[in-house]
Amino acid sequence: MRLRLLALLTVIAALLSGCGYNTFQTTDEQVKAAWSEVLNQYQRRADLVPNLVNTVKGYASHEKEVLTQVTEARARVGGIQATPELINNPQAFAQFQQAQAGLSSVLSRLLVVAENYPQLKADGAFRDLQAQLEGTENRITVARNRYIKAVETYNVAVRTFPNNLTAMLFGYEVKPNFSVENEKAISTAPTVNFGK
Amino acid sequence: MLRLLSALLLTLWAALAGAEALQQVPALQARVTDLTATLTPAQHSQLEARLAAFEAEKGSQIAVLIVPTVKPEAIEQYAMRVVEQWKLGRKDVDDGVLLLIAKQDKKLRIEVGYGLEGALNDATARRIIAETITPRFKEGKFYEGIDAGIGRIITVVVGEPLPEPASAMPDSPELLSGFGVEELLIVGLAIVTGGTWLLRKVFGRFFGAAFAGGIAGSIALFFVSSMFVAGIVGFIVFIFSLLSGGRSSPWGSGGFGGGLGGGYGGSSSTDSGWSSSSSDSFSGGGGDFGGGGASGDW
Numbered sequence: 001m002r003l004r005l006l007a008l009l010t011v012i013a014a015l016l017s018g019c020g021y022n023t024f025q026t027t028d029e030q031v032k033a034a035w036s037e038v039l040n041q042y043q044r045r046a047d048l049v050p051n052l053v054n055t056v057k058g059y060a061s062h063e064k065e066v067l068t069q070v071t072e073a074r075a076r077v078g079g080i081q082a083t084p085e086l087i088n089n090p091q092a093f094a095q096f097q098q099a100q101a102g103l104s105s106v107l108s109r110l111l112v113v114a115e116n117y118p119q120l121k122a123d124g125a126f127r128d129l130q131a132q133l134e135g136t137e138n139r140i141t142v143a144r145n146r147y148i149k150a151v152e153t154y155n156v157a158v159r160t161f162p163n164n165l166t167a168m169l170f171g172y173e174v175k176p177n178f179s180v181e182n183e184k185a186i187s188t189a190p191t192v193n194f195g196k
Numbered sequence: 197m198l199r200l201l202s203a204l205l206l207t208l209w210a211a212l213a214g215a216e217a218l219q220q221v222p223a224l225q226a227r228v229t230d231l232t233a234t235l236t237p238a239q240h241s242q243l244e245a246r247l248a249a250f251e252a253e254k255g256s257q258i259a260v261l262i263v264p265t266v267k268p269e270a271i272e273q274y275a276m277r278v279v280e281q282w283k284l285g286r287k288d289v290d291d292g293v294l295l296l297i298a299k300q301d302k303k304l305r306i307e308v309g310y311g312l313e314g315a316l317n318d319a320t321a322r323r324i325i326a327e328t329i330t331p332r333f334k335e336g337k338f339y340e341g342i343d344a345g346i347g348r349i350i351t352v353v354v355g356e357p358l359p360e361p362a363s364a365m366p367d368s369p370e371l372l373s374g375f376g377v378e379e380l381l382i383v384g385l386a387i388v389t390g391g392t393w394l395l396r397k398v399f400g401r402f403f404g405a406a407f408a409g410g411i412a413g414s415i416a417l418f419f420v421s422s423m424f425v426a427g428i429v430g431f432i433v434f435i436f437s438l439l440s441g442g443r444s445s446p447w448g449s450g451g452f453g454g455g456l457g458g459g460y461g462g463s464s465s466t467d468s469g470w471s472s473s474s475s476d477s478f479s480g481g482g483g484d485f486g487g488g489g490a491s492g493d494w
Contacts (some may be wrong), residue, residue, distance in 0.1 A: 002399065002400075002403055006399075006403055006406070006407070009407065009410070010410065022418065029466045037486070039390070042248055055420075109251070114331065127319075127322065128322070128323075129319075131319045131321070131322035131490050132317070132318045132319055134318070134490070135317075135318030135321075135488055135489060135490060136318075138272050138487040138488075138489075139487040139488060140487075141272075141487065142276060142485075142486055142487035143487070182401035
C-alpha cells in the first residue's frame with residue numbers, strides 16, 4: 001500500500017518536472033529577447049530615414065514622388081505601436097510586418113534614384129548614411145533570422161506531446177513567425193520590356 | 197538512349213548540387229586564414245604576430261579570412277556564418293572583428309561584433325574599406341591592403357574603452373544558472389526542516405525521508421534544470437531527514453531519494469568563456485555578432 005502510494009507520488013513528481021513548463025519559460029524569454037532585437041534594429045532604420053531624406057533632398061529636390069513615399073512609409077511605421085506584446089497578436093504582427101516591408105521597398109527605390117545623381121553619390125555624408133542603412137538592413141536580416149529560430153524552438157516545445165497539454169493548461173499559444181514578404185512578387189516571373 | 201538519359205541526369209544532379217552547396221566555413225586555427233595562397237608565409241606570420249600582439253594588449257580578437265568565393269551566398273550571409281562558428285571576441289564583451297575577403301568575387305567585408313559597433317560603426321568600416329583597402333587591392337597589393345586596413349581597425353578599437361584583457365583564465369563557469377549555491381541551500385534547509393517532520397509523521401522514517409528527498413530534488417530540478425545538481429540535493433535531503441532525530445533506519449543508506457526527478461534531461465551547459473592567449477593555437481572567445489559592419493568591392 002505504502003509502496004504503491006510512493007510509486008504514484010514518484011510519477012507525479014516526475015511529471016511535474018518533465019511537463020515542459022520550464023522549457024516554455026526559457027524559450028518564451030528567448031523569443032522575447034530576439035523580438036526586442038528585431039524591434040531595436042527596425043527602430044534604428046526608422047531613425048536613419050529623416051537624415052537620409054534630407055541629404056537626398058539637398059541634391060535631388062525634384063524627386064518629390066519617391067521622397068514623399070519614403071516619408072509616408074516612415075510615418076506608417078512610426079504609427080504602429082511596436083510593443084513586445086505584438087508577437088502574441090498575429091493580426092497586429094502582420095500589419096507591422098507589412099508596414100516595415102513597405103518602408104524597405106521605398107527605401108531601396110530611393111537608393112536606385114540616388115544612383116542618377118553623381119554629386120549625391122560622391123557626398124561623404126550620403127555615403128556614410130548609405131553604409132549605415134545597408135548595415136542596418138543586414139542587422140535586421142540577422143535579427144529576423146534569430147527570431148525565426150527562437151520562435152521555431154518555442155513552437156516546437158508548445159506543440160509536442162506532452163508539453164501541449166501543459167501549454168493548454170497554462171494558456172501558451174503558438175507564436176506567429178515571419179513569412180516571405182513578397183511571396184507574390186517572387187512567384188510571378190519578371191517581365192522585361194524593351195519598348196522604352 | 198539509356199546512356200544519354202543517365203548522362204543528362206548526372207549533369208542535372210551536378211548542376212543542382214553545385215547550386216545547392218554552400219561554401220564551407222573553415223575551422224578556426226589561426227588569426228589569419230588564407231585559403232587562396234595570396235600571402236607569403238612571411239607576410240602571414242607578420243600579420244599573425246601583429247594581431248596576436250593587439251589581442252594581448254587590448255583583449256579584442258581580430259581575424260582575417262581570405263576565401264576564393266562565397267557563392268552562392270552573399271558575402272554578408274557567409275560572414276555571418278563564419279562569425280557564428282568562430283565566435284571572435286570575448287564573451288559578453290563581444291569585441292571581435294572579422295576581415296573577410298572573397299578574392300574571386302572581388303568582394304570584402306568587415307564584420308563587427310556587438311561590443312565594437314559603437315566605435316567601428318558601419319560608416320567607419322565603409323571608409324576603411326573604400327579609402328584604405330580597396331585602392332590597394334585594385335593594384336593587386338593584397339598584403340598591403342590587409343595590413344593597412346588592420347592598422348586602421350586597430351587604431352579605432354584602441355580608442356574604445358574595453359575591459360582589460362584577462363591575464364589568466366577567467367572565473368570558473370557558473371554551476372547554477374541564476375541561482376547561487378547559498379540561496380539553494382537556504383531554500384533546501386527550510387524545506388527539510390519544515391517538511392521532514394510532517395512527512396515522517398505520515399509515511400514513516402524511510403519513506404518520509406525518501407519522499408522529502410524526492411520533493412527537494414524535484415524542486416531543485418525545477419529551478420536549475422540540471423539532473424546532476426537535483427540528484428545531489430535530493431540525496432543530501434534524503435540522508436539528512438533519514439538521520440535526523442533518533443536512530444538510523446534498518447534499511448540503512450539506500451540512495452533512493454535522489455533519483456526521483458527523472459525524465460528531464462535538460463542540463464544547461466554554460467559556455468565557458470575562455471579566450472586562449474597562447475600564440476600557437478587560436479580560438480574564439482565566445483563573442484556575439486549582430487550583423488554590423490560594411491561590405492565593399494574592388
